[in-house]
Amino acid sequence: MNYAKPPIRRARFAPWLLTIAAATPFLATPAAARGITAGSLVENTATATFQQGASTTTVTSNTVVVRIDELLDVSVASLDGANVPITASGAVLRFQVENTGNGPEAFNLLVDAALAGDDFDPAVVAIVWDSNNNGIYEPGTDLLITPGGATPVMAPDALGTVFVVLEWTTPPADGDLAQVRLTATAATGSGPAGTVFAGEGEGGGDAVVGAQNATGNALGTVFSQTATVTLSKSATIADPFGGTEAVPGAVVTYQLTAAVNGSAPVSDLVVSDVIPTGTSYVAASLRLDGASLTDAAGDDAGTASPAGIAVDLGTVAAGASHVVTFQVAID
Structure with missing residues (x-):
């Protein structure tokens, strides 16, 4: 569905406009739509009263009708109070778009994720409009907007949320920063303040x-x-x-230490090892962080057999480590 207004036909710059919209000062920065809604009609009629002898007479002028022109403006703000983490699963940035004009308007959206001066450039996966205005990114529910495409038409003072979905193509260093800019531009047109798009306003x-x-x-x-x-x-x-010589009959205790470095957790971490040739696994010797594990599969995190051992550590937090030990006897 195309929410944008019809293509722009013509524009001119007029520093002084004999309309209500042009009478609004352009020096101040409006925080929201001001005054009367675009397309409204302002009508007034003058009267004159005079006296002839003992009689008082009133006459009226013709009625002047002024159509309120549409003022085009928009503001954009980040809704994230702090830097947002991006992991291998990606990230979602949230922005607020506000129609600060006085008429219904759609706004074209562009995202620039290749800004100079930051540590890496994430890839833009999608630009998404929060269709149900609940502030939660919901793929398949929210409206996907192609780069440069328009938001739905927004009423004056209306607020909308835009999600920018990101991912990285090459993993950056832990803690690297990247900035992303969202730009919204009135679909009717933009330019220097006071630029006029004739006949393109509401009504x-x-x-x-x-x-x-x-x-x-x-x-x-x-x-x-x-x-x-x-x-x-x-x-x-x-x-x-009672010594430490690797002779037949000696027992070798292997210690495997898995450590997660960086600021992100990892999932499905499995530590495994094979039983070396010339040795035999010592039954019930498998341990995780000092706690005994059974050799059977399915009853705890570990399994062991004459072929080797495996311990499923699952999700491990950043900075955490786990120690797996098991024993073999030299044949």
């Missing part, structure tokens, strides 16, 4: 560009949350003679 009047040039923008910022996993392995030996 057939003119449309006049307001103090903010009928365009607005705001920045949102994401910071990367990445994670890496390090896995270290060590072994200690206890031989049958």
Whole structure:
């Protein structure tokens, strides 16, 4: 569905306009739509009273009708009170678009995620209009807007939420920052304040560009949350003679330490190892963080067999680590 107004036919710049809209000062920055709604008719008739002898007579002028022109303006603001984390799953920035003109208007939306001076440039996955105005990004429910496409027509003073969905193509360093700019521009047109689009206003009047040039923008910022996993392995030996020699009959205890580095958690982390050739797994020796695990599958996080061991750590928080130990006997 196309919500934008018909294509612009002609424009001219008029610093002084003999209309109600042009009489509004362009020096002040409006925070919201002001005054009477575009397309309204302002009518008035003058009277004159005079006296001839003992008689008082009143005459009226013709009625003058002025159609209120449409003032085009918009403001954009970030709705995120702080930097938003972006992970391997992506991120969503929230922006508020407000029609600060005095007539119904749609606004074309563009996103720039390749700004100079930040640490990385995320990819823009989608620009989405919050169709049910609940402030929650709902794929399949909210309206997808193509870059440069228009929002639905917004009434004067109406507020709308725009979601910018992002992802990274190459994982940035943990904690890197990226800025993203959303720009909204009146679909009827923009330009220097006072620019007139003849006949393009509500009700057939003119449309006049307001103090903010009928365009607005705001920045949102994401910071990367990445994670890496390090896995270290060590072994200690206890031989049958009370020493530490790797002789037949000695028991080797392997220790595997998995650590999550960075500021993001990881999921489905599984630590596994094979039983070395020339050794045999010591039954019931598998442990996680010092707690015994059974060798059977399905009853806890660990499994063990003559072929090897595996421990499912699941989701592990950033900065956390876990230690898996098991034993083998040298044949």
